[in-house]
Structures are given as structure tokens and as C-alpha cells.
Amino acid sequence: MIEVFKEFTFEAAHHLAGNVPPGHPYSRLHGHSFKVEIFLRGEPDPKHGWVADFAEIDRHLQRLRGELDHNYLNDIEGLQVPTLENITRWIWNRLHDELPGLHRVLVRRGSCGEGCIYTGMAA
Numbered sequence: 001m002i003e004v005f006k007e008f009t010f011e012a013a014h015h016l017a018g019n020v021p022p023g024h025p026y027s028r029l030h031g032h033s034f035k036v037e038i039f040l041r042g043e044p045d046p047k048h049g050w051v052a053d054f055a056e057i058d059r060h061l062q063r064l065r066g067e068l069d070h071n072y073l074n075d076i077e078g079l080q081v082p083t084l085e086n087i088t089r090w091i092w093n094r095l096h097d098e099l100p101g102l103h104r105v106l107v108r109r110g111s112c113g114e115g116c117i118y119t120g121m122a123a
């Protein structure tokens, strides 16, 4: 089994007002730099010798980046509560049908050493 990964970054604003106590710092509008890593598992196909075509992966990731970058996450369908957990799962759900072998989505928030990993329904 081989695992390949690709990264992309995006900048976005959000707030969690209504989901955190009044006065909580996350309730105020603010922004982050997000770094996303997606992992695909599989065996290299005999014809190409690769698990997946990185150009194909990149096409999907750039489309997704276009939806997220310099956007206000609360306005995106499915991200009305834009926690790190929900963002990670949202990215997984958007990519799962398009990227066979998708195994793991990891999202890092800023440079604060925080992140989230989602592996879908995989056992």
C-alpha cells in the first residue's frame, strides 16, 4: 500500500458567534491561513506507475481552493458553523467522490499548531 499526498493553502475569514459564549474571541470576525493536506491510498497502476495523477488531483484542489480562498466561510453552503472540524469534513465530502482512494484530509489552522484530521467512514 502506498500513500501519496498533496497540499494546498487558502486564506479565509469566519466567526463562531452563536456557537460560543458571548465575549469568546472566536465570536468576533477574524481570519486564518489554512493549510490542507489530502492523502490518497492505493497501489500504483501498472500502466502509469502511480497511485493517482497529481495533475488530476491538482485540478480538483484548485477548484476547491477557488471556493474557499479569500472567502467568508460562514456564507458557504454547509459551512454555516465553520469550525476546524466542519471545514475538514466539508473538504472530505467535496473530494470523496472525485478522488478514488481518498484516505485522510488534514487541515492546519494558521501557525498556532492546531489542526484536524478526518478519515470519513473508513474503519
Ligand SMILES: [Zn+2]
Pocket (backbone or CB within 6 Å): 014, 026, 030, 031, 032
Ligand atoms: Zn477562527
